[in-house]
C-alpha cells in the first residue's frame with residue numbers, strides 16, 4: 001500500500017494517474033495547502049520542502065517503508081518499482097527523462113509563476129505576467145512541435161513524461177490561467193488521446209472531494 005499526500009492539484013494528479021496506470025493501490029492522506037498544513041512539523045518529516053505530492057511506500061526497497069517527495073522523483077520511483085512507463089532501452093529511457101525534465105523545470109514552474117502573478121500577487125506586476133505567459137506559450141510550442149511527429153513525448157511509447165505534462169494541459173489549468181491553446185493542435189490531439197484513457201480518468205477522479213451530502 002502507498003500513502004499519497006494529496007490535494008487536487010496538477011502535481012498530485014501526476015501521481016494518482018501513474019498509480020492507476022501501474023495498478024498500485026493507494027490511500028489518500030489529504031493535506032490542505034490553503035490552510036498551511038504542508039508546513040506542519042509532521043508533514044515536514046515526509047517532505048522537508050513543504051510541497052505536495054509525497055508518498056510513503058510501505059513495501060519500499062528491502063521491504064521497508066520508503067518516503068519519496070518531488071513529483072518527478074516519485075514518477076521515476078514508481079516506474080522503476082513496477083518496470084512500467086519508463087523504457088529500459090537506454091536511448092528511449094534517456095528521451096523519456098529529457099521530456100520529464102522539460103516538464104519539471106519548465107512547464108510546471110512557469111504555469112505556477114503565471115498563476116501567482118495573474119491572481120495571487122498583492123502588487124500587480126504586468127511584466128511578470130507577460131514574462132511567464134510568454135514562457136508558457138513558448139513551452140507549448142516546443143511540445144506542439146515534438147507532438148507533430150511523435151504520438152507521445154518520448155516517441156512511440158506512452159511514458160511518465162506524458163503523465164507529467166498532462167495535468168498542465170487540462171481545462172481547469174487552462175481556464176484558471178486564461179490560457180488559449182487553440183494554436184496548439186498537436187498538444188490538443190495528444191491531450192484528447194490521454195484524457196480518453198481509463199487510468200487517467202480514474203486518477204483524476206480519485207482526488208476529487210466527495211460531493212457534499
Ligand SMILES: N[C@@H](CCC(=O)N[C@@H](CS)C(=O)NCC(=O)O)C(=O)O
Pocket residue numbers: 009010011012033038050051052053069070071072108112
Ligand atoms: N517541484 C515540486 C512542486 C510541487 C508544488 O509546487 N506543489 C504545490 C501543489 S501543485 C504545493 O504543494 N504548493 C504549496 C506550497 O507551495 O506551499 C514537485 O513537482 O513535486
